[in-house]
Amino acid sequence: MCHNFGSSVIGFCSIVMFAFLGSTAIFACFTGAALLAKRREYLFLGGILSSVISMMLMMQFGSMFVGRGAFMFNVELYLGLAVFVGYVLFDTQMIIERASLGDYDYIKHTLDLFMDFVAIFVRILVIMTKNANERERKDRERRRRRD
Template structure:
């Protein structure tokens, strides 16, 4: 027996009911024409055009700058004062520390000293370029956010290992010796890369002062009487030990504000005095080794001699950067 499908019969009725109950709205045609409101207001109201279409002052062009750059005359005055300070330091050091001079350097001494300073300058240039590239790549941020003890341990192991390799590799093994020398400069660059957080003005001034101090002390050491400053080896070693301990004391000891100030002063100003003495000592040691190499007692090794001078200059530079940054902070 067939069952009629009621849904089939009810569908036409439902369609008719809903179609009759649905309201019919008139359709509205939208045109693509859009009137320019600003143009219309500009034509109708002259006050509107005078208010909104008149050029006004901007902060970028007419306002007074927050920080005024020094004029060219002021900049030259600062350069002159800096140059006079460096020249005065050279003269003062030469007067007080170099009262007894020696004869002119022999060709062997002059050549050996020049070769040592060439490697020193080349190593410092490589260190600066590598530190800058590490800073731009974000390596300095990772160093600053890492554990200070881990950074200290890794930097000491890397620096001391490559330094010993560069110093004690025979000069005949040129490739390996230069590889250790490049590794030593890379380790120094990794340690010094956070210094680029300081202002470039502070870094440039510290570099200029470092060149002046090291240049004057090297001149004194080269022209002083033979073996005058070689006796400073023992006292300087004791002094650098005190400076190192004063630098590490805030990491290990619970010091108060006065204790921190004392250790910071020992690390900064005591370090300047100690490493300035090391420049005198290393310069005369280079001349002594030049005479010994000429006599055939040792093998000439300018790379080994340059490492000591490079460490002296780096330590002096770091302390000058800290001192200049502290002075700049007090001015603010």
């Protein structure tokens, strides 16, 4: 029993580490893309991302009345990941634009990017945990059928 508990803790720690590294890689790549892009190239994303967030909110309200299945959960999870990756692009370019206009509030800018990073990290962590649980369930079923 302890061995089983220890392996699950190690498994969870590796999932957290891989989720953190994956979030860092995604964040670095999309921040780099925003930094290397032409000025104001991704600022159009603000309206689109806000609309998608509003649509996801309406889906949340609708699911209170209709019910929420696994499909809706997956849509919200993956769509939320895509939205916050887009927000990394948008927020980075907004910070550049604000700085060019004289707004050097680095604490607010850091918090904007930190919130994007945390949102990406949480979604990747949920995806990886869900996939690990499904893989473990399939392995148990395979062993049960074999025995």
